[in-house]
Amino acid sequence: MTGPVVLLVDDHPVVREGLRSVLAAAGVVVAGEAGDAEAAVRLAREHRPDVVLMDLRLPGRSGLEATADIVAAGAARVLVLTTFDTDADVLRAIEAGAVGYLLKDTPSEQLVAGVRAAAAGATVLGPEAADRLARAVRAPRPPALTAREEQVLHGVARGASNPQIARELAIGEATVKSHLIRVFEKLQVDDRTSAVVAALRLGLLQLPDP
Amino acid sequence: MTGPVVLLVDDHPVVREGLRSVLAAAGVVVAGEAGDAEAAVRLAREHRPDVVLMDLRLPGRSGLEATADIVAAGAARVLVLTTFDTDADVLRAIEAGAVGYLLKDTPSEQLVAGVRAAAAGATVLGPEAADRLARAVRAPRPPALTAREEQVLHGVARGASNPQIARELAIGEATVKSHLIRVFEKLQVDDRTSAVVAALRLGLLQLPDP
DNA sequence: CCCGGCCTCCACCGATCGGTGGAGCCGGCC
DNA sequence: GGCCGGCTCCACCGATCGGTGGAGGCCGGG
Secondary structure: OOOEEEEEOOOOHHHHHHHHHHHHHOOOOOEEEEEOOHHHHHHHHHOOOOEEEEEEOOOOOOOHHHHHHHHHHHOEEEEEEEEOHHHHHHHHHOOOOOOEEEEEEOOHHHHHHHHHHOOOOEEEEEEHHHHHHHHHHHHHOOOOOOOOHHHHHHHHHHOOOOOHHHHHOOOOOHHHHHHHHHHHHHHOOOOOOHHHHHHEEEEEEEEOOO | OOEEEEEEOOOOOOHHHHHHHHHHHHOOOEEEEEEHHHHHHHHHHOOOEEEEEEOOOOOOOOOOHHHHHHHHHOOOOEEEEEEEHHHHHHHHHHHHOOEEEEEOOOOOOHHHHHHHHHHHHOEOHHHHHHHHHHHHHHHHOOOOOOHHHHHHHHHHHOOOOOHHHHHHHHHHHHHHHHHHHHHHHHHOOOOOOHHHHHHHHHHHOOOOOO
């Protein structure tokens, strides 16, 4: 029997090798591999596989953008396979057009089953992703900060005071406060420290490296 | 030729499969696999492989503890293979007795070479890990907070005010401030928000989930 | 035994923060 | 054209924060 044709996208060679091995043993045809977003989009257009197994953390452009491109081109169904499940990751992946979201610790058989299901047109959500989605629907709006609010929040996360942030953005301190108050409302907190923690938790901010 | 005998420890079946495949193709003998810390220690004692390829993020007890146990038992050389490189991760892994630290995006050939080198008794540091170590030696002091300082910092990260933290810990507000000032000194910041960000960056704090 | 580190507490200061309750301007959408 | 949302700004308040410069008690190691 000939199974579905898939394209593997992951920046870890070892993971690609593992997927190739697991899928091949189950009769799934691996049409190609990509280690970054550009190659993923190019190969998806070229080979038009049934399913693209997409990691979200890639060097350069993110897997999210690649997913959107591939879906927009109608080149394949995209099944996200990644390590982390933050609210923001799951939601954005589905928004970007992914047909499913699985975590890398999914047992091999379920992974193969997921790929087949995705190829057959089904939506494939791992239990964690399903939970995130359900909670996102039940409870809150994903906050969606405005550009200015995000800039102010960045300043706060760097430890800047309101006057400092005002200087950097060339606006008044009162304006900084206004933005900040709206950020507090959206994140449902009432101080700057909690706001930064909440934003990090929701994936609205990343931790700096140096 | 018969290569070194290794034990694979990773909670992702796909990664284990990938490693098994890559290593087998290079003549390395895979003596077993474990998906959690307990199994890792047990199998290491049982099989006494040349090298344990150890992921740090495992369900239950961490790979760090498993590493320390295996090293203490003299059961094998432990080569850490993980996704992230924070200062804290690298330093603690080496402290725990790991003979090397590689990232999962290491190309297959270098990974195999690393395993062979580790089996032969060498120290195996990926470029990122080497950089972290070098900078840690240069820039030194991992701050090392006291128990109380850590508790206060936790409160701050949860958005508590100094009076709140004082109540929770059953101490005076002045005491909270004293601890906090020392935390600021150690983390080289001068406000609570930056302290939380710095602590997160250094791995002294984790982000809560719910 | 004494030293040092950790934990505890005090009083007081200026700066910053969070919050209130407004207001006007502009650009895009209906 | 009208409306709405985002961005800007104002004055004023009480609470909190960060910092100063102390102090005493407790415990473990040299």
